[in-house]
Amino acid sequence: RVAGIQMSCSEDPRKNLLRTLDLLQIAAGMEARIVCLQELVHLPWFPRTSSPSHFDHAETLDGETVARLREAARRHGLVLVCPIFEREGEGEFYNTAVVIDQNGEVLGKYRKNHVPYFPFYEERFYFKPGNLGFPVFKTDFATLGVQISWDIFFPEGARIMALGGAQVIFAPTAGAFLESCGKWETVLRAHAITNGLYIFRVNRVGGTDELSFYGRSFCVDPHGEFLTPPSGDHDGVVLADLDLEVIDEVRYQWPFLRDRRGEIYGELAAVCPNGPPADRALANPQASGSHGDLVSPAPDRM
Incomplete structure (x- = not known):
């Protein structure tokens, strides 16, 4: 049994962390074994917005937040x-x-690889x-990405995680604008089908x-079907029961991983290594902030 915790966050991170710990206790009482928290959890x-003052929120892995979560x-x-x-380190x-x-x-x-602006x-x-x-992480309950x-x-x-042995991918998110929800559902269901694994999206509220x-x-199974219907917009624990034996069955019936041809996909890395011309035209050094170097129009809402 796996769980996702979605919650609203005030401007007080310490108060939010206490709320997270309370919800973890509830998830444990519901017999969850793996729990995913939302993006930038507390x-x-x-x-x-872009403000240097927010860098004060950052912590090392030796900081209080990880220490409290390790204890939990x-x-x-x-x-x-x-x-x-x-x-x-520095910067x-x-x-x-x-x-x-x-x-x-x-x-x-895992560090977020694709950073939007x-x-x-x-x-x-x-x-x-x-x-x-x-990376994938082998635990006593499942191998996850x-x-x-x-x-x-x-x-x-x-796909890389599936080839590395992942049985379930957890996707902590910060999705706003309800009109985008259908895109998330479609994409995650497609990934679950084409890679033969479970995917659990955990969004903020x-x-x-x-x-x-x-x-x-929500959580989808290797058939792309909802194990749990999309939850509401309130704080809470979302549960899903995974049958890991289904993964091998689905991958046998739909052998996408077997039939892939890695030797012909070199163009994925070789073509337009700096992005297509349209993306390069949007570069704006004046909007660099601390790490950013690209200003782009918003997609059809997150």
């Missing part, structure tokens, strides 16, 4: 996927998901693109009139 959505994982016997604002900041096992040990981390998601001001690739929000719209990551996160967290 922080207000500061990337809606150990106390409740949970594997946790914990998205944080990571500081590494290195990442949108990171830390994976913690049921003994409270850090198994590793458009209205309300000015993330390149804060985060460097990930540099850890697409992570894709953070915008990463989901790039299919290569899910709450916000302001200007930017309201709609929640609707």
Whole structure:
């Protein structure tokens, strides 16, 4: 049994962290074994604007947030996927998901690879693109991968994780603007089908009139069917029961991984390494912030 925790965040990270710990206790009481938290778990959505003051939210893996979550994982016997604002060294900041096992040990981390920059998601001001690739994490309950929000719209990551043995991909997100929800559902269902695995989206809720996160967290199975219908827009725990034996059955019936031809896909990396001409034309050095170097129009809402 796996769970996702969606919650609204006030401007007080400490208060939000306490709320997260309460919801983790509830998830443990519901017999969840792996729990995924939302993107930037206990922080207000500061990337809606570019402000140097928000770098104060960043923590190392030795910081209080990870320490409290490690303690909770150990106390409740949970594997946790914990998205944080990571500081590494001087001037290195990442949108990171830390994976913690049921003994409270850090198994590793995933760093968001595709970092957007458009209205309300000015993330390149804060985060460097990930540099850890697409790791998978073997736990006592399942082998898992992570894709953070915008990463989901790039299919290569899910495929690499599937080839690496992932049975379930957790996707912590910060999706606002309800009209975009159908796109997320379509893309995640397609990834689940073409890679023969489970995908669990865990979205934020709450916000302001200007930017309201709609929640609707859900899990899809390797057939692309909803295991849990999209949840509402309120704080809570979303549960799903995974049957890992289904993965082998589906991959036998639909052998996409077997029939792929890696030797002919070189153009994926070779063509337009700096992006297509339309993207290059949008470059604007004056909007560089701390890490960003691209201003682009918003997609059809997040």
